Amino acid sequence: MSNLIHHITRNTIESIHANYEDEMIESGDEPWKDWESEELNLVEPTYIHSEKSGYLLIVEIDKLVKQASDDDIIIQIEVGLGDFIEKGSTIFSFWGNNKINVDQANYQNLFHFGEERATIQDIDFGLTKLVEITLRALSPGTNDPNTAISGIRALARILKVLAKKNLHRSYYNDTYESLRVIIKQRHFEDYLYRCYYQIRHYGIEDVSVVAAMIDSLQLIASQNEKRIKKLVWQFSIYIQQGIKKEEILELDRKYLNEKIYKLAIQTEHANDYHPL
Numbered sequence: 001m002s003n004l005i006h007h008i009t010r011n012t013i014e015s016i017h018a019n020y021e022d023e024m025i026e027s028g029d030e031p032w033k034d035w036e037s038e039e040l041n042l043v044e045p046t047y048i049h050s051e052k053s054g055y056l057l058i059v060e061i062d063k064l065v066k067q068a069s070d071d072d073i074i075i076q077i078e079v080g081l082g083d084f085i086e087k088g089s090t091i092f093s094f095w096g097n098n099k100i101n102v103d104q105a106n107y108q109n110l111f112h113f114g115e116e117r118a119t120i121q122d123i124d125f126g127l128t129k130l131v132e133i134t135l136r137a138l139s140p141g142t143n144d145p146n147t148a149i150s151g152i153r154a155l156a157r158i159l160k161v162l163a164k165k166n167l168h169r170s171y172y173n174d175t176y177e178s179l180r181v182i183i184k185q186r187h188f189e190d191y192l193y194r195c196y197y198q199i200r201h202y203g204i205e206d207v208s209v210v211a212a213m214i215d216s217l218q219l220i221a222s223q224n225e226k227r228i229k230k231l232v233w234q235f236s237i238y239i240q241q242g243i244k245k246e247e248i249l250e251l252d253r254k255y256l257n258e259k260i261y262k263l264a265i266q267t268e269h270a271n272d273y274h275p276l
Helices: 002-019 035-042 061-071 104-108 123-138 145-162 188-203 207-221 226-241 250-266
Strands: 046-049 054-059 074-077 090-095 111-114 171-173 179-182
Touching: 002 123, 002 145, 046 104, 061 074, 061 104, 061 171, 061 179, 123 145, 123 188, 145 188, 145 207, 188 207, 188 226, 207 226, 207 250, 226 250
Parallel strands: 074 179
Antiparallel strands: 046 090, 054 111, 074 090, 171 179
16 A cells, blocks of 8 residues: 555656646736736637546646637636546637637647546546545544555645645736636645545544644645745644544643644744644
């Protein structure tokens, strides 16, 4: 199982580096610079439907931007990577004055589907698999805290890398700085919650699991910016709220308090620390 966890973690981190820019890199196309984005709300788009069924594995954004620029249209992708797409369902919409001249095949070919999900661009898949492994390890029939802790640590390694990336980029301009492609916006706090909320629910009564979650938050916060540190500290409060403080044994309480205090220091929230 440890080899599987390592394999998923490595592939997911590689996918993150391949598909996301670092946070400090300016993309030059912030939404507030694109007057077109507000204008679009006043015009009804044309909807394009998938000619295939399957999991959406890859969207060739750069080629999509170029094709949209050539056709002088603006595209909004209506689906997310990893989504299962039924044939005939909407995959993107577009605005433009040359609707008749738009060849849908040029765009359909830039959406790639498969029978199974993969971590090529879909980092959600890798995270979901690690959560599933961790939850199975926590189940009463398995009761394997060591594997659960390995899964939690693997999630932290991925989230630490993800926290350094620009997840807010949802607008893509062409070489003339004209808006061409809009995609779904993602937020780091969404990833943080989706990775840990079930683990918190099923592992909250196991001190070793709670300790591993707190340690993982320390790892995520380390070497990341203040905004991430704040989000991590706020999420740690959510974890602490699930602990039954009146039932916890004194040595366990001391053990967890030490870890929570270290996290408070790591996230620059020492003044907000309150022992269990």
